[in-house]
Amino acid sequence: MINKKIKVACFGEVLWDRFMDGNKRAGGAPFNVAYHLSKMGVEAYMISSVGDDSLGAELLEKIKNWNISTAGIQVSTQYPTSEVLATLDENNEAQYEIVEGVAWDYIDFLPSDNQNISMMDALVFGSLAARNKVSRNTLFELVEASTYNIFDINLRPPHVDVTQIKQLLHKTQLAKFNKAELRLILDFLGKSYQDEVDSIRFIQDTFGIMEVIVSKGSKGALYVCKDAIHNYPTIPITVKDTVGSGDSFLAGFISKRLEKNSTAQEIMSNAVSLGAFITAQQGACPDYSLTDFLSFSKKNQVYPIELDY
Template sequence: MEDKKYKAVCFGEVLWDIFPGEQRRIGGAPFNVAYHLFKMGLDVEMISSVGDDDLGRELLNKIKNWQISTDHIQITEEYPTSTVIASVDENNDAHYEIVENVAWDFIETTQENQKVLSTADALIFGTLAARNEKSKNTLFQLLEISSYNVFDINLREPYYDIRIINELLHKTQLAKFNKAELRMVLDFLKKEYKDEKDSIRFLQDKFNIREIIVSKGSKGALYAHEDHFYLYPTIPVEVKDTVGSGDSFLAGFLSKRLQKESSAHEIMAQAVSLGAFITSQEGACPEYTLEEFLGFKGRNELEALSF
């Protein structure tokens, strides 16, 4: 990392994922991104909310033990800490039953979270935190302060509204989709497209978004920056589970992207490597050191694919 320490702010859900027959694990896509950004050496703040209950206190203590800031995680007496019933199918894909009317549905706008955005290099958010009017309004206020808005589409049925996605895309500088989400959004917009490049250019033009990432599963990941397209393969690993792999990919991407002098190759190599590294371990936020990750990355050299 260079001398300047970059600051990222993640907005939205922080929660307990409860898997059958296992201990609960801290989750929520924005928090997963925050965890891995912190591991990559960035200064990270999480804007969220937990209940004034045992689960909330346990969650905050665990985050503090990781030495990640909880300064902007609000505590409410009105709503419980979020829990999600998670399951993993035979393909190691995760599925979630997400409880409504929980603490992060009611994130307040404060002078403190507005101030932290004024000095941040990026704001990372998804669609789920906009399912409730309260948190949605807070998010839209913070988007006006942030200079680099990163929208991880992360669609979770039935908690999304194409009108809100449309509004959020208009306020986005970098958007991340998986293949299914890209097709869904294009279908929502009634866009017929010839190929992937055509669909990405349509979104870039319609929403004035310079940068788009598309994660393509076994076919790798694509980064579009204006008129330039970069496709990178996946790193073959023994998959432990896929929970949080997309979040770690995004964190790896941003950890290099925020360094202005990083090349597209450096950015994508970091993203693909961190995604694979986390997929080879159990859980979205496994314990590891930066040195362990860099060792893995060094053993898996990547070259771009033609696209």
């Protein structure tokens, strides 16, 4: 029997990350997730918008060459393709300057997208793409059509609207935070921080979310579902840069989570391994093959560890 291919839609920003050395690389958190899902053998469907300009044409061509469908990427004649100035601090952590009034702020709702979403195994989205009313309205239409919503919180101040985040959390089946975002959401909710598990259980109870994952950088990652807590260490690597590391972690998680009969060990091992594999390379979307990744993963097995509190 041939296994049914997993299909995942990713909604939000596609853009060029521009670095201080003058180089530019395709990026945007939901697109980074789509890129790595495609590398994992998942059929990724990107819903976004680029400008009717040379940067947009170049971006679409690049995405096509990566064998990711551009059918869901609109071309705006009114707004330009997005460019983001990305810099790395002394800890190789990425900082972003995100310009407003760009094409992905104006992703129109199309009935065909709703129809496509209903046939997908999951919808991935973040909070940034909801900063403008047009894209926000489209996103809220899509989450209603999806049966498995994955909210990568991905807070980018000053583009943080607590009311919208709460509304989206109520529509979410799987939420992903980094540790700083987890604390920030607790502050928004007026809840004092005790420990990670207490915080996650509070969010699950408040919004009815079955699954939560927290990426903790060098401290590993945590996966909490209805009846179990899974804590995994990171894989020691030499950090090249951290641009897109959380996105690759999420893609590794999703690609295994949506496979039938996958265990928590397989899911988290895949997520932690892909995050480390990409962090050891340059850029959010480096060129690699599934064979390259599987070889790395096999050499760097990870297993759950006890929480230290």
